[in-house]
Amino acid sequence: MSDGSDRTTVTDGYVVPIAGLMALLFAVMAGLTAPRAFSGEPTEALLPIGFAVGSLAALRLSQRHAAANADADAEMSDDETA
Template sequence: MSDDSDRSPITDGYVVPIAGLIALCFAVMAGLTAPRALSGEPAQALLPIGFAIGALAALRLSQRHAAASADSDDVAADDEAR
């Protein structure tokens, strides 16, 4: 039953879309809290900044996983061609 790949079949195609949705949620939350931060104290600006950093981190995770998946697919294709 094994296809001799080192990736888990459960998480194979789910990481990139879920990380993208998390990034979208963080970006929306940052946008919703930005007006309060702009009109209030400087300490209130930490919340939207934190959400923006979370969105960027989730996007970076998504890109890294997509690149790792593409690299492993290329290696698998090269191995099959030999």
């Protein structure tokens, strides 16, 4: 979403914090639904497992985006020194 200039898009600074909050939210929901999974039927275990998978996916997205930003920043600083 760039016009060819060195400006970054508006959303660059928001992805990592929002993905981190989503990971925390999914982890909390998995913890809140876990007791029902342990005391109920085996099919009730799917909800906390789904929340745990969502938490891990959001955490992974956050890490990948942070790493991509770090690589882009490193390339930009290398270009400025050259």
